[in-house]
Amino acid sequence: MREITASGQTVDEAVQAALEQLKTTRDHVEVNVIDEGKKGLFGVFGTKRAYVTVRIVENQIEKTEKYLKQIMKQMNVSATVRTTVVDNHVTYEVTGDDIAVLIGKRGQTLNALQYLLHLAMNKSGTEFYTVTLDAEGYRSRRKETLEALAKKMADKAVRLNRKVALEPMPAFERKIIHNVLQENEAITTYSDGHEPHRHIVIQP
Template structure:
């Protein structure tokens, strides 16, 4: 209910009854006094007030930013977020603050989990799915460079020894980085083995090199 007229012996009593009927607090309504008490026949008239529900103030933040702000509060971390880019298919968001290390987690596990949750919240009930791309302290780019260096170093080892190397489980994004880095390597190739979330990349010598 967006508004109600309430009556009472006094204005305060009328306001209290109106708030109780609407299920709102005092700061959530605008109050108009229609009639003060004691002005009716023989001074026995009741006070009448009109309570109107206030329109929620816009924070100026996008839906994913509002979701993340609420998540930060529940997690008890000091962090902020802002949209750094958006197109028809994706939204890129950067997180900053003193607790970003907590939000990144071990090898980006927490960052990936928050990204997944944000994507669920933003795309709920939407027909036009938008991919959420979450980052903090430029972690994604740093991790990509680390994986590229690792892939090249291990590829050289496999090429020399002929023995395949199986890496630790990684998410699809990180596996794609390894595959892309070594796709043009003249002596080794990569495959993925196992089931999610334990799927791993295997670097092995190309069959003609075996």
Template sequence: MKQVTATGQSVREAVESALAQLHITEEQADISILDKGKKAILGLFGGKPATVLVKKKQNVKEEVVNYLQNIAKEMGIFPKINVKQEGKTYYFQLFDEKIALIIGKRGQTLNALQYLAQLVANQASEQYVTVIIDAENYREKRKETLVQLAHRLAQKVHMTKRSVKLEPMPSYERKIIHSSLLDNPNVKTISEGNEPHRYVVIKPEK
């Protein structure tokens, strides 16, 4: 339950009733007074209860962690999750002996999980935020692999004078390819296609 409408003889009483039902503190709530109520004449006639709407403030970290835990549980995994925030970017690092199931082939499962977690985070946030999901530092290892791949394919393109199309990648992986070859005078890179099937093409520099 994320919100509740409550009544009371006063606004304060109504608010306290709602907070108790939601099991939260006032600092964790958004409170809207729907009706301030009216005291009864002589305590007997014409009274009207106060009515409030209390919503539980959504917490990005909490919402994403709960989402990840629920998904992992369905996979039979109970990972430890470390969370770090830098500005509007949230990093969630997962650790478990079965972590390969979360990563998937070439990180496809991890990328899908990150995409869905991003949606969850932005439903819980009043401003746009970025979510990065990693599993036992897979992303760093993947980055090293992509950098090596980029240089190897760039050399091939330079030698053959033929363009090479890479497999579809999420935007941050494409950025790694582009950045790796930015200073290479022999080739240029462009992204083509539509999400989520957008890919990088390495072309010979004429």
């Protein structure tokens, strides 16, 4: 993390001088104004230069992307990462070879990595972001699978007239189940248990 002190006729000039020395842009730095300076009489007499301290702050999103690439390298997975940001939600889309290693059984490895990225993203950043880690479109396929499973289990609960418990899954997957069944008046759904064994129960 680099930091320099620069001066100029105005605060803006001082900041610009610092950016040129650091070879970076305004959105990658934190500025602390030491002295706003003074224009002086006729712009000459009593002029006082402005002083600022400019510090490079690593972008949270870029830093987390580097962290993901380091993890993949350690897992011997050769893949590329495409990052998209919508409001305060960041999606890392991974494509390449050996993607199955990243996904794991029923997406368990992918979910664990997503949790790590969420922690890394918000560890020391100034903004709060939610994170989705996807691999070769796995999330959309998993969503379709969960929606089909939800409807199938709801029918089973009604047919047998008893509660049906689903396998443990993370909160964002449980939400998919709740959403797809919320308009089904024949059943109710609720989550039961404690993480990481929290699961959905479908009740007639």
